[in-house]
Amino acid sequence: MTKRRLSKQQLGRIAKNQGRELGNAVQDAATLSDARVNGVVISHYGKQLDIEPLDGAEIVRCHQRANLPALVTGDRVVWEAGDDGVGVVLALGDRRSVFARPVFGGVVKPMAANIDVVLVVLAPTPMPMANLIDRYLVAIETLGLQPLLILNKSDLKSQCEDLGRLEAMLEIYRSLDYAVLEVSATTGDGLTALAEALQGITTVLVGQSGVGKSSLVNALGVDEALAPVGGLSTVHDKGMHTTTTSRLFHLAGFDLIDSPGIREFGLGHISAQQVFDGFVELRALAGQCKFRDCAHQGEPDCALQAAVEAGTIHEDRLSSYFQILDSL
Numbered sequence: 001m002t003k004r005r006l007s008k009q010q011l012g013r014i015a016k017n018q019g020r021e022l023g024n025a026v027q028d029a030a031t032l033s034d035a036r037v038n039g040v041v042i043s044h045y046g047k048q049l050d051i052e053p054l055d056g057a058e059i060v061r062c063h064q065r066a067n068l069p070a071l072v073t074g075d076r077v078v079w080e081a082g083d084d085g086v087g088v089v090l091a092l093g094d095r096r097s098v099f100a101r102p103v104f105g106g107v108v109k110p111m112a113a114n115i116d117v118v119l120v121v122l123a124p125t126p127m128p129m130a131n132l133i134d135r136y137l138v139a140i141e142t143l144g145l146q147p148l149l150i151l152n153k154s155d156l157k158s159q160c161e162d163l164g165r166l167e168a169m170l171e172i173y174r175s176l177d178y179a180v181l182e183v184s185a186t187t188g189d190g191l192t193a194l195a196e197a198l199q200g201i202t203t204v205l206v207g208q209s210g211v212g213k214s215s216l217v218n219a220l221g222v223d224e225a226l227a228p229v230g231g232l233s234t235v236h237d238k239g240m241h242t243t244t245t246s247r248l249f250h251l252a253g254f255d256l257i258d259s260p261g262i263r264e265f266g267l268g269h270i271s272a273q274q275v276f277d278g279f280v281e282l283r284a285l286a287g288q289c290k291f292r293d294c295a296h297q298g299e300p301d302c303a304l305q306a307a308v309e310a311g312t313i314h315e316d317r318l319s320s321y322f323q324i325l326d327s328l
């Protein structure tokens with residue numbers, strides 16, 4: 001299989017989005033609340049936060065004022081030093097974007113703030129869970145963010161339990177114009193192209209435990225190991241997670257947030273309409289079925305069924321859509 005780089009169009013899409021986000025950021029900076037912002041959340045540990053002062057001083061451990069919402073890595077904050085070396089976060093600056101994980105009970109749990117692109121990391125092993133990528137993509141589309149799919153561990157393709165299925169899966173996303181990069185944190189393959197795509201933007205690495213998110217941080221970093229990585233793959237097989245809290249890293253020309261692996265990415269909090277809109281190729285056919293309330297399950301003159309028959313929509317994506325609907 002030939003290795004592909006990001007197409008000009010795909011990179012253009014990211015750049016365009018980036019421009020939009022940067023435009024917002026400039027606007028935000030002018031608002032009153034943001035004028036006082038003097039730090040960034042690098043990481044958080046329970047009720048404590050690591051704040052990086054914007055003036056370049058050392059990272060400070062801080063508490064946060066009780067009236068503030070849960071702060072996440074990447075948040076811009078107003079903080080002040082305390083007597084005992086522990087500071088206090090007084091206010092949250094504007095968030096130009098947030099990546100959130102829907103959690104049990106319909107609550108949305110923010111994971112990272114002020115990011116441009118979500119890096120959805122997969123690997124030949126562990127094999128991606130069924131429709132996990134589609135769940136991520138729906139969340140990313142709903143939040144107005146931009147995804148970049150990364151197949152890490154390209155050196156382990158021969159160990160994939162079903163390489164044919166994996167390749168076919170990636171081909172579907174490429175055909176939908178989602179950028180897909182194949183890399184190996186171990187051999188360094190593809191990392192130059194990845195670092196190029198990340199220049200000037202802030203991204204968050206997400207994906208199953210053990211796909212190599214922290215390994216990518218380290219491989220992209222120029223210095224010593226930055227993030228702890230899992231030792232034995234059996235650790236992941238037992239469902240243990242190596243990374244336990246998100247952390248922001250400043251690398252050469254870009255910022256990257258490492259996050260803990262997840263076991264499930266439920267979408268319980270979003271509407272059926274949002275799921276539909278989260279499938280770009282379905283959204284493109286909105287309103288084209290004969291019946292306004294078409295469920296796309298055998299009604300006459302259904303535009304989606306017709307598109308599947310014509311081969312313009314992949315049947316796996318349509319069944320993935322139904323699967324997500326069923327899970328709401």
Ligand SMILES: Nc1nc2c(ncn2[C@@H]2O[C@H](COP(=O)(O)OP(=O)(O)OP(=O)(O)O)[C@@H](O)[C@H]2O)c(=O)[nH]1
Pocket residue numbers: 152153154155156183184185186187207208209210211212213214215216228229230231232233240241242243244259260261262
């Ligand atoms: N062969 C190979 N192994 C890799 C590669 N990237 C990571 N690994 C290995 O995969 C295992 C898991 O890597 P991590 O970086 O800890 O994975 P993670 O996604 O950060 O996992 P969590 O922190 O639990 O979410 C480690 O044993 C790594 O050495 C790669 O490109 N090729």
Ligand SMILES: [Mg+2]
Pocket residue numbers: 213214215228229230242243258259260261
């Ligand atoms: Mg990790």
Ligand SMILES: [Zn+2]
Pocket residue numbers: 289290294295296297299301302303304305
């Ligand atoms: Zn229909």
